[in-house]
Amino acid sequence: MAYDLLIIGSGLSGLFAACCSARRGKRVLLIARGIGSTHIGAGTIGVMNNPADLEAAFASPDHPYAKAGRRALEAALAELQTICTEHDYPLHGELGRNLTLPTAAGSTRQTCLAPQTMIAGDLARPEPFALAALPGFRDFSAALAAANLKACVITLPLPHAPRRTSGAPHTSATDLALLLDRPDYREALIAAWKPLLKNAPPRLGLPAILGLAHSAQAHGHLQSALGLELFEIPLLPPSVPGMRLFDLLRDDLAAHDGRFILGPTVTGQIHEGRATVTADANGRTKTHTAETIVLATGGFLHGGLAAESNGAVHETVFNLPVDTAGLGARTHWTSEVFFGPHPFSRFGIRVNNYLQPLDASGKPAAHNLLAIGSLLAGADRLTEGSREGIELATAWKATQT
Amino acid sequence: MKLSTELLILGGGATGLGAAWDAALRGFKTVVLEKGDLAHGTSGRYHGLLHSGGRYVVRDPQSARECAAENAALRRIIPSAIEDTGGYFLSTPADPADYADQFLAACHTCAVPVTEITTAQALQREPLLNPRLGRVFQVRDAACDSFDALHLLAHGLRAAGGEVFLRHRVTEILKSGDRVVGVAGENLATGEPFTFHADLVLNCSGAWAGHIAALAGCEVKVTAGKGVMIAMNSRLVNTVVNRLKPPADGDILVPVGTVSVIGTTDTAVPSPDQYAIEDWEVDLLMGEGEQLIPGFSRHRALRAWAGVRPLYDPGGKDTRHMSRAHALLDHEERDGVSGMLSMVGGKFTTFRHMAQLLVDAACAKLKTDRPCVTARTLIEPPGTPLHALPKRLEALESGKWQTASDATTDTGQPPTASHQQPAATICECELVTRSQIETNLRQSGSPILNDLRRDLRLGMGPCQAGFCAYRAAGIIHETLGHSHRNSNSQLLQFLQERWKGERPVMWGHSLRSLELDLHIYRSILGLDTLPTEREIEVYPTERTS
Numbered sequence: 022m023a024y025d026l027l028i029i030g031s032g033l034s035g036l037f038a039a040c041c042s043a044r045r046g047k048r049v050l051l052i053a054r055g056i057g058s059t060h061i062g063a064g065t066i067g068v069m070n071n072p073a074d075l076e077a078a079f080a081s082p083d084h085p086y087a088k089a090g091r092r093a094l095e096a097a098l099a100e101l102q103t104i105c106t107e108h109d110y111p112l113h114g115e116l117g118r119n120l121t122l123p124t125a126a127g128s129t130r131q132t133c134l135a136p137q138t139m140i141a142g143d144l145a146r147p148e149p150f151a152l153a154a155l156p157g158f159r160d161f162s163a164a165l166a167a168a169n170l171k172a173c174v175i176t177l178p179l180p181h182a183p184r185r186t187s188g189a190p191h192t193s194a195t196d197l198a199l200l201l202d203r204p205d206y207r208e209a210l211i212a213a214w215k216p217l218l219k220n221a222p223p224r225l226g227l228p229a230i231l232g233l234a235h236s237a238q239a240h241g242h243l244q245s246a247l248g249l250e251l252f253e254i255p256l257l258p259p260s261v262p263g264m265r266l267f268d269l270l271r272d273d274l275a276a277h278d279g280r281f282i283l284g285p286t287v288t289g290q291i292h293e294g295r296a297t298v299t300a301d302a303n304g305r306t307k308t309h310t311a312e313t314i315v316l317a318t319g320g321f322l323h324g325g326l327a328a329e330s331n332g333a334v335h336e337t338v339f340n341l342p343v344d345t346a347g348l349g350a351r352t353h354w355t356s357e358v359f360f361g362p363h364p365f366s367r368f369g370i371r372v373n374n375y376l377q378p379l380d381a382s383g384k385p386a387a388h389n390l391l392a393i394g395s396l397l398a399g400a401d402r403l404t405e406g407s408r409e410g411i412e413l414a415t416a417w418k419a420t421q422t
Numbered sequence: 423m424k425l426s427t428e429l430l431i432l433g434g435g436a437t438g439l440g441a442a443w444d445a446a447l448r449g450f451k452t453v454v455l456e457k458g459d460l461a462h463g464t465s466g467r468y469h470g471l472l473h474s475g476g477r478y479v480v481r482d483p484q485s486a487r488e489c490a491a492e493n494a495a496l497r498r499i500i501p502s503a504i505e506d507t508g509g510y511f512l513s514t515p516a517d518p519a520d521y522a523d524q525f526l527a528a529c530h531t532c533a534v535p536v537t538e539i540t541t542a543q544a545l546q547r548e549p550l551l552n553p554r555l556g557r558v559f560q561v562r563d564a565a566c567d568s569f570d571a572l573h574l575l576a577h578g579l580r581a582a583g584g585e586v587f588l589r590h591r592v593t594e595i596l597k598s599g600d601r602v603v604g605v606a607g608e609n610l611a612t613g614e615p616f617t618f619h620a621d622l623v624l625n626c627s628g629a630w631a632g633h634i635a636a637l638a639g640c641e642v643k644v645t646a647g648k649g650v651m652i653a654m655n656s657r658l659v660n661t662v663v664n665r666l667k668p669p670a671d672g673d674i675l676v677p678v679g680t681v682s683v684i685g686t687t688d689t690a691v692p693s694p695d696q697y698a699i700e701d702w703e704v705d706l707l708m709g710e711g712e713q714l715i716p717g718f719s720r721h722r723a724l725r726a727w728a729g730v731r732p733l734y735d736p737g738g739k740d741t742r743h744m745s746r747a748h749a750l751l752d753h754e755e756r757d758g759v760s761g762m763l764s765m766v767g768g769k770f771t772t773f774r775h776m777a778q779l780l781v782d783a784a785c786a787k788l789k790t791d792r793p794c795v796t797a798r799t800l801i802e803p804p805g806t807p808l809h810a811l812p813k814r815l816e817a818l819e820s821g822k823w824q825t826a827s828d829a830t831t832d833t834g835q836p837p838t839a840s841h842q843q844p845a846a847t848i849c850e851c852e853l854v855t856r857s858q859i860e861t862n863l864r865q866s867g868s869p870i871l872n873d874l875r876r877d878l879r880l881g882m883g884p885c886q887a888g889f890c891a892y893r894a895a896g897i898i899h900e901t902l903g904h905s906h907r908n909s910n911s912q913l914l915q916f917l918q919e920r921w922k923g924e925r926p927v928m929w930g931h932s933l934r935s936l937e938l939d940l941h942i943y944r945s946i947l948g949l950d951t952l953p954t955e956r957e958i959e960v961y962p963t964e965r966t967s
Contacts, residue, residue: 063945128949162893162895162899164899165900169906257892330708351929354928363940365933
């Protein structure tokens with residue numbers, strides 16, 4: 022089958038590019054070795070921690086935002102909001118005005134868009150809030166978070182805490198989210214919690230466990246039955262809000278006849294300026310080509326880039342040259358301070374303004390190849406808080422060709 | 423705080439705790455002072471090898487004999503801290519062929535038990551080894567977890583009536599004329615001063631022994647020989663593997679717990695408190711690893727750390743050639759200062775022997791005749807399972823740790839009060855449960871996350887605390903009720919501490935892991951902007967394994 026667009030990588034950028042194209046009637050194939058960035062993310066869309074820095078990024082020629090352009094960012098955020106709303110999972114917020122949300126350690130994080138389930142945690146709002154301590158749930162320390170946020174703690178036991186079939190003696194966020202998808206479980210929870218929340222402040226923060234497939238219902242049901250505003254706080258991976266984003270984008274892709282193959286290892290070839298890819302699923306190989314191939318394999322964490330002990334850094338599918346800012350020895354890749362900033366964060370693939378990766382001579386490596394998302398050089402996404410914004414803006418731009 | 427004792431021992435490493443345990447068993451009132459935590463110095467930063475003696479037979483027969491004897495003794499005394507892996511000395515194509523005969527003859531001379539085996543036998547047991555092996559000799563090397571060993575010694579010491587004071591830094595040696603009568607210093611945890619008087623002070627402070635001796639006005643020249651080690655993410659071998667050649671950098675691979683440790687380098691550093699791990703040292707070790715195990719450098723390196731050997735060799739050449747032997751210094755004879763003895767140099771394997779010599783000398787000074795009994799005294803492990811992962815897994819599986827607060831509720835049963843804290847495994851890599859952490863916090867009272875790591879191995883596994891540090895900080899906060907600034911500081915200090923050991927091996931999967939950790943701790947938890955109590959301190963890298 023001939024595809025208009027072949028996307029490699031199932032992170033936020035790959036999935037979003039696939040959805041946008043499929044929604045425009047393109048024939049889309051997405052191939053990924055595994056699940057990507059959504060499952061470790063917070064499930065929110067960060068564009069820039071300090072919105073004032075956005076203009077500088079657009080004006081700095083090597084920044085991925087400059088490659089995408091403001092219009093792409095605005096259109097991408099709007100299109101994502103449309104898709105999410107269609108799937109009954111609205112994302113709130115607007116470009117240029119961040120939400121300040123609490124973290125599970127009691128710190129704060131800036132985000133441009135956040136799901137309905139989180140926005141009541143907006144720290145700019147004056148109403149007091151409490152945090153829920155769920156006994157036996159190890160991934161949320163309400164006491165520490167509340168101490169940092171100057172909030173109070175309400176201990177809310179989980180009714181019928183399930184014994185894990187795996188034998189693991191703990192309950193995970195995913196287990197609880199699946200339980201909270203069930204109305205009967207929510208009823209049990211409401212019955213147990215309601216008396217404990219009699220004198221509670223008007224807002225209550227919970228770890229991000231409010232349902233997976235039916236989070237809107239779970240959130241709405243609990244809010245109205247308990248009579249207060251509920252907000253979720255993102256947790257250690259795997260992320261329930263991230264899974265929701267993944268699931269809805271995957272479903273949207275399927276609904277628009279996009280094809281999604283998860284599992285194969287992909288290698289790329291460039292022959293006479295044209296890129297093709299070979300997908301290897303346990304020894305069964307198949308070569309694909311497309312009008313446009315979009316590389317969305319991510320940075321080091323997701324395997325788009327790989328670093329060796331001798332200081333060599335390579336791109337893992339097409340072996341494209343990686344811009345390491347001239348930092349050959351690995352001592353220079355990282356900072357002595359754990360939180361950085363770490364120079365390796367800016368490593369990546371150089372692209373032109375059409376998002377075509379450049380070869381060593383600075384020319385497009387192939388006429389039908391684009392690169393998007395966290396694979397691109399030129400931004401310290403962690404320090405900027407720009408990871409998802411860059412993923413979405415570059416993905417959206419890649420679908421405009 | 424003021425206190426009087428018979429023997430005051432400075433240093434909570436293998437030498438000091440070994441001497442204290444020995445002395446307490448001989449009926450002395452014994453107190454140990456340590457400026458950090460147990461095994462905070464060199465003892466906690468070694469490769470985990472219980473020497474058979476084979477390493478020393480050619481160049482240092484005296485050390486070889488002592489190692490062989492002490493290897494047998496420690497297997498009797500602290501069996502629960504030792505894994506009997508056995509060891510090989512083997513020649514790779516890069517090693518001198520004539521060393522083998524010399525080695526074999528020297529083993530016989532030094533009474534180091536040795537058996538030659540075929541390369542096929544060696545490869546059958548260790549299939550990852552270089553198939554182009556020359557000769558292979560089997561010796562009685564073993565893996566010894568020094569954290570376990572030192573906890574056992576401290577346990578044995580306390581059982582015999584001795585006491586250990588941690589985070590007590592000595593700043594002054596008290597003298598009356600030319601006689602040492604005690605020490606003064608600061609409790610680093612509380613900031614309170616202390617003064618301890620003693621009939622005799624035993625300086626067992628290892629690489630810091632010169633510093634302590636100087637406080638008493640004596641000059642002791644201890645050279646700090648830095649040795650770098652790297653923990654690989656899995657047990658690449660189940661047997662200690664030594665290169666059959668004169669001692670050199672990267673000549674040993676030790677399976678310890680869930681990892682294997684390659685070591686070591688050897689360079690003199692100006693101070694035991696200030697040293698860095700250089701890229702060339704890491705590259706050298708990875709390269710030597712390739713000789714033992716082809717493809718070694720493609721395995722994940724977990725972290726690197728360095729320990730400083732306390733080398734005492736007044737005739738000193740370069741550190742690689744300095745003697746590893748110990749020396750007992752009688753400061754009365756040597757410097758005209760009575761009331762203090764120093765034990766310097768030496769190695770982990772011979773700590774019991776060193777302790778015996780030191781306490782024998784102390785007996786002579788105090789004019790009392792009390793025979794040493796450590797060679798035949800077994801230290802029974804305390805009730806809780808020690809570090810060995812199989813023991814933990816067994817305990818977890820059998821439900822032994824499911825105390826009231828650890829039990830899970832059955833489906834459909836409303837939770838009762840005792841069911842509210844299920845046995846959450848907080849550190850999955852090393853199987854540390856919530857109740858273990860709570861128990862440890864209650865017993866030690868130390869809110870320091872790094873102490874939990876040393877005591878329980880929290881955060882020492884493949885994820886290097888990526889997932890457990892936040893959980894553990896929450897438990898510390900809930901259990902001890904310190905200020906949020908204090909809890910934040912603990913967490914940040916711990917992450918910074920972990921990072922120092924990871925940074926030298928930042929490539930491949932470790933770099934991926936760093937990105938994940940940064941994502942968790944900065945992007946999701948926003949820890950970089952939390953208010954803290956104090957500046958994040960910088961210590962030398964500690965071992966993990």
